[in-house]
Amino acid sequence: KAGVTQTPRYLIKTRGQQVTLSCSPISGHRSVSWYQQTPGQGLQFLFEYFSETQRNKGNFPGRFSGRQFSNSRSEMNVSTLELGDSALYLCASSPGLAGGETQYFGPGTRLLVL
Amino acid sequence: QKEVEQDPGPLSVPEGAIVSLNCTYSNSAFQYFMWYRQYSRKGPELLMYTYSSGNKEDGRFTAQVDKSSKYISLFIRDSQPSDSATYLCAMTHSGGSNYKLTFGKGTLLTVNP
Numbered sequence: 652k653a654g655v656t657q658t659p660r661y662l663i664k665t666r667g668q669q670v671t672l673s674c675s676p677i678s679g680h681r682s683v684s685w686y687q688q689t690p691g692q693g694l695q696f697l698f699e700y701f702s703e704t705q706r707n708k709g710n711f712p713g714r715f716s717g718r719q720f721s722n723s724r725s726e727m728n729v730s731t732l733e734l735g736d737s738a739l740y741l742c743a744s745s746p747g748l749a750g751g752e753t754q755y756f757g758p759g760t761r762l763l764v765l
Numbered sequence: 766q767k768e769v770e771q772d773p774g775p776l777s778v779p780e781g782a783i784v785s786l787n788c789t790y791s792n793s794a795f796q797y798f799m800w801y802r803q804y805s806r807k808g809p810e811l812l813m814y815t816y817s818s819g820n821k822e823d824g825r826f827t828a829q830v831d832k833s834s835k836y837i838s839l840f841i842r843d844s845q846p847s848d849s850a851t852y853l854c855a856m857t858h859s860g861g862s863n864y865k866l867t868f869g870k871g872t873l874l875t876v877n878p
Contacts, residue, residue: 655808684864693870694809694853707865741808743866750859751797751816754866756808 653678655744655757663763669730672760674742676723682706682747683725684754685717688739700725701747729762737764768792771854771869780878784841788854788869791835795856795867798830800839803851803871812852813839844876 656675664670676683684707685697696709700719719725723744729736739761743754771788778784786800797816801809813828815821815837821828827840837856841848854869 682864684866686866686868694855694866694868696865696867699864701864707863709865745864747864750863751857752864753799753811753814754864755811756801758808761806 655755657742657757657760659760661761664732665765666732668732672727672740674725674757676744677755680744680746681723682745683719684743685727686741688741732764734764737762766791768867769869772872773870775873777875778844780846780876782844784844786839786852786872788837789835790856794858796859797857798837799855800828801853801855803853809853846876846878849875
């Protein structure tokens with residue numbers, strides 16, 4: 652089975668721009684979660700989608716948004732980029748049937764904001 | 766107080782050593798405990814998954830959970846240079862439809878040949 656894929660792998664943007672990241676979950680998985688990883692804060696939960704609905708949300712500003720499509724693929728958008736948004740953005744997928752399921756991570760998208 | 770505390774290291778050991786990695790947590794609702802391994806410039810990879818208290822062994826890896834002390838550990842026996850990576854503890858509870866994993870900041874481990 653193919654793993655979680657994320658595109659693009661690397662991005663360079665400037666302050667004020669917006670960015671869209673994409674995640675394709677493992678086939679059959681319907682839950683997609685997004686995390687931000689920085690050296691200072693570690694891995695922090697952004698949000699989780701299941702069947703095109705946001706089911707869980709972390710403590711990030713409204714500039715961070717996401718969506719999920721009917722094929723379970725998910726996108727994450729960050730508007731009005733700030734220097735502090737430079738991070739590795741990871742998505743993880745799971746079947747989505749019960750809390751506490753194993754989450755499988757993709758390789759991440761490394762975003763650099765200049 | 767952070768929900769999950771993990772000593773960031775770095776930890777450097779000789780090949781063949783026994784490695785002990787630990788996390789403490791404050792949220793007594795956590796029931797599911799995981800250890801992920803993350804190589805440089807890669808995504809986290811699940812190593813061990815434990816529900817509630819107790820021990821779980823998988824090859825050279827042993828995970829321990831002590832819910833009474835809110836303390837989890839990962840032991841690596843006969844450590845190899847290929848074990849050099851960042852080790853992240855993660856935990857969650859099953860309340861509602863909760864899919865949020867709470868992570869420690871990770872411990873950077875180097876195993877020297």
